Amino acid sequence: MIVGEQKPLAEIKDKVSSYSKLLILGCGTCVKTCFAGGEDEVAILASALRLSFRKDDINIKIEELTIERQCEDEFIKEAATAVGRNDAVLSLACGAGVQMIANRFARSPVLPGVNTTFIGVLEKQGLFTEKCLGCGNCMLDIFVGICPISRCSKKLFNGPCGGSQNGKCEVNAEIDCAWQLIIDRSKSFGQMDRLITYIPPKDWRSSQAGGPRKLVREDHII
Amino acid sequence: MNASKLREVLSLGKFAVTAECGPPRGANAEVINKKGTLLKGYVDAVNVTDNQTAIVRMSSIAACSHLIGMGIEPVMQMVTRDRNRIALQSDILGAYSLGIRNILCLSGDHQTFGSEPGAMNVWDIDCMHLIHTVRKMRDEGKDLSGFELNTAPKMFIGAVENPFADPFEFRVLRLAKKVAAGADFIQTQCVFNMERFKEWMRLAYEQGITEKVHILAGVTPLKSARAAKYMATRVAGMSVPDSVIKRMESAPKGKVSDEGFKICLETVHELRKIKGLHGIHIMAIEWEEKVSEIVKAAGLFPR
Numbered sequence: 001m002i003v004g005e006q007k008p009l010a011e012i013k014d015k016v017s018s019y020s021k022l023l024i025l026g027c028g029t030c031v032k033t034c035f036a037g038g039e040d041e042v043a044i045l046a047s048a049l050r051l052s053f054r055k056d057d058i059n060i061k062i063e064e065l066t067i068e069r070q071c072e073d074e075f076i077k078e079a080a081t082a083v084g085r086n087d088a089v090l091s092l093a094c095g096a097g098v099q100m101i102a103n104r105f106a107r108s109p110v111l112p113g114v115n116t117t118f119i120g121v122l123e124k125q126g127l128f129t130e131k132c133l134g135c136g137n138c139m140l141d142i143f144v145g146i147c148p149i150s151r152c153s154k155k156l157f158n159g160p161c162g163g164s165q166n167g168k169c170e171v172n173a174e175i176d177c178a179w180q181l182i183i184d185r186s187k188s189f190g191q192m193d194r195l196i197t198y199i200p201p202k203d204w205r206s207s208q209a210g211g212p213r214k215l216v217r218e219d220h221i222i
Numbered sequence: 223m224n225a226s227k228l229r230e231v232l233s234l235g236k237f238a239v240t241a242e243c244g245p246p247r248g249a250n251a252e253v254i255n256k257k258g259t260l261l262k263g264y265v266d267a268v269n270v271t272d273n274q275t276a277i278v279r280m281s282s283i284a285a286c287s288h289l290i291g292m293g294i295e296p297v298m299q300m301v302t303r304d305r306n307r308i309a310l311q312s313d314i315l316g317a318y319s320l321g322i323r324n325i326l327c328l329s330g331d332h333q334t335f336g337s338e339p340g341a342m343n344v345w346d347i348d349c350m351h352l353i354h355t356v357r358k359m360r361d362e363g364k365d366l367s368g369f370e371l372n373t374a375p376k377m378f379i380g381a382v383e384n385p386f387a388d389p390f391e392f393r394v395l396r397l398a399k400k401v402a403a404g405a406d407f408i409q410t411q412c413v414f415n416m417e418r419f420k421e422w423m424r425l426a427y428e429q430g431i432t433e434k435v436h437i438l439a440g441v442t443p444l445k446s447a448r449a450a451k452y453m454a455t456r457v458a459g460m461s462v463p464d465s466v467i468k469r470m471e472s473a474p475k476g477k478v479s480d481e482g483f484k485i486c487l488e489t490v491h492e493l494r495k496i497k498g499l500h501g502i503h504i505m506a507i508e509w510e511e512k513v514s515e516i517v518k519a520a521g522l523f524p525r
Contacts, residue, residue: 154303154329154343158350159396161329162384162411163458170458171332183392196395198354198403201307201347201366 001121002030002094003128004114006041009048015111016049016090019060023086024049024113025079025101026066027093034128036114037092039066045092045113070097076104083108119150136206136213142199144185149202151178157199226323226378227295228267231501232407232436237494238501239522240297240409240438241265241513243289245280254280254288260510262294264517266525267324269297269409269503273304276336283317290321297380298322301330306346307355311365314356318375326380326409327352331458350403353381357404381405385422386415386461394425401435408435409503412442412453415461416492423496432498439493442505443512444482447471483512483519490520 006012016022024042032038046064053060065082068075070093079101083089088109091098094116102110118130133150140147149155153171160179163170167180186192204210231238241261246253261268268289272282286296298317300310314325329349333341347355355366356379363374381400385393397408413419419439426432444450447470454462466485473481493499502522506512517523 153332154348155345156329156348156350158348158399159392160387160389161349161459162382162387163332164388165459166388171334177388179392180389183389192391192395195392196399196402198350198399200354201351204346 001033001119002096002116003034003118003120003130004031004036004094004116005034006036006045006092006114007112009045009052012045012090012113013049013052016060016088017053017058019087019109021061021063021086022049022088022090023063023065023079023082024090025070025082025092026064027070027091027097028066028068029071031093031097031114032066034122042066042092070094071100073100073104076100080105133207135202135204136210137203139199139202143182144189144191146178146181146185148178148182151176151181157202159195224321224323225376226267228297228324229378229406231266235500237522238267238436238438239265239504239517239525240267240269240501241504241506241510242269242271243285243510244271244274244507245282245285247277247279249280251280251285251288254285255292257510258289258292258294261513262292264514264523264525265504266501267295267297269299269326272299272301272328272330273336274299275331276303276333276338276341278337283313283320283322286317286322287320295324296322297324297326299326299328300352301328302345302347302349302352303330303333303343306344307351307366310347310352311355311359314359314375314377315371318373318377323376324378324380325356326382327356327405328382349381350399353379353400353403353405361404378406379404380407380409382410383408384411384459385419386411387459390418390422393422394429394431397426397435398429398431401431405435407500408437410437410440411459412440412505413489413493414442414453414466415463416489418461419493420496423498427498432500436500437498438501438503439496439499440503440505441486441489441493441516442507443479443486443509443516444470445479445509446482447473447478450482483515486516487519490516490522494520 024046026037026039026042042064046062067078083105090111090113091101092113098112119132120128120130123129130150135149153169164177169175169177243257270282270285273279282298286298289296327349333343356377359375360377363371383397450467450470453460504513
């Protein structure tokens with residue numbers, strides 16, 4: 001899923017303070033799963049903002065709404081009336097959602113309330129970790145199911161750097177060395193020999209390096 | 223144009239000595255000249271670091287060129303952190319045109335440690351790819367795209383290895399991989415943990431790798447007990463045994479750096495007995511004046 005984190009209240013408050021009617025728009029998919037922008041977070045943020053503005057003696061009307069997905073126009077339509085009666089939209093979706101809202105509602109200022117962080121997983125309760133960079137040409141077969149492009153701090157293709165110690169990355173002792181994991185897993189398969197194979201440079205055209213990407217599915221075009 | 227003297231020394235089976243010279247955090251070449259003067263005649267070649275520890279410094283290529291002007295042979299260090307394959311290849315061609323004949327290929331320290339922690343890194347290719355690229359340019363006369371170069375850069379290709387990093391079992395495999403990619407010589411991380419280094423060398427020797435590549439062991443004279451502890455705890459991938467730290471700590475006041483010098487000499491002496499080891503690489507970080515003393519005291523002078 002796309003993992004995101006809600007922006008600090010002070011930053012959000014600063015962004016929205018010039019509007020008198022604000023719609024906080026949640027998204028019921030990825031950001032809901034990572035507790036950044038679902039229905040519950042919309043409600044909590046709305047209360048916190050109301051309280052904070054009241055303390056400052058500032059009158060802002062805040063409306064709450066959460067739709068299924070902000071990255072699909074079909075769901076965004078449901079928000080049209082609410083968007084229309086407010087001065088601005090604070091979107092708690094990922095960056096894709098925020099842009100879809102901006103794209104559909106030409107006259108409404110749209111502000112991001114979430115920092116989109118990465119494509120990752122819920123590793124355990126309260127811990128999300130990055131697992132994919134969306135490079136557009138998956139090599140996980142070569143790397144025995146552990147991606148060094150997203151999980152090695154130096155994107156190394158041919159083994160661990162000299163900073164790997166006790167299974168941890170030189171950048172931060174809280175980061176597992178992806179190459180230690182690759183080696184351990186290869187060993188458990190009895191495939192250490194495979195790691196001697198030279199993996200050539202990647203063609204990054206399939207990644208963001210090739211410019212903004214498009215995926216066309218002819219079979220789905222009506 | 224001249225060929226690499228370092229290659230000549232090593233291919234003749236002589237015990238090579240290289241040292242390190244970190245370029246200044248400024249635009250004055252005088253710093254390079256001073257360091258070069260301290261090293262000239264005592265080593266076969268001088269490594270010039272490439273924005274080491276990700277701190278912005280004078281470019282390696284320019285500092286190498288200053289050394290050449292002084293009659294010193296440089297080893298241009300090149301990291302893949304800051305440049306993509308276009309810039310790396312372009313700089314290799316430029317470096318060769320300036321008379322640079324040795325290159326050391328590295329991935330580089332992570333930028334979050336350096337003076338620009340907010341910088342975007344590159345790592346379009348890794349150090350293994352860089353070794354491969356330089357070999358292709360040299361031996362096939364083609365760049366990575368396959369374009370035929372009108373003059374191929376005939377570089378003597380170096381790489382690094384850290385026998386003290388984990389996982390240990392992979393360290394010899396990785397060495398073999400670098401040799402297969404095209405490394406002619408290897409410079410290692412500083413040896414303080416002799417036991418582990420010997421074990422790594424034994425494996426490399428037994429697997430016949432020392433026949434295919436010249437390994438130069440890194441040595442560093444310790445200036446203080448604090449420096450020893452710093453290296454032990456704060457520098458990624460370093461192994462400084464407690465016994466070394468203790469020796470530094472129990473040295474009498476005013477004699478601490480002498481003890482560091484003594485440890486360094488003992489290390490060099492031990493290293494020279496190791497089968498398959500072809501030289502040393504002295505990293506006297508901001509203590510370049512000590513290099514000539516080490517070389518002389520170790521009986522490695524004249525060069």
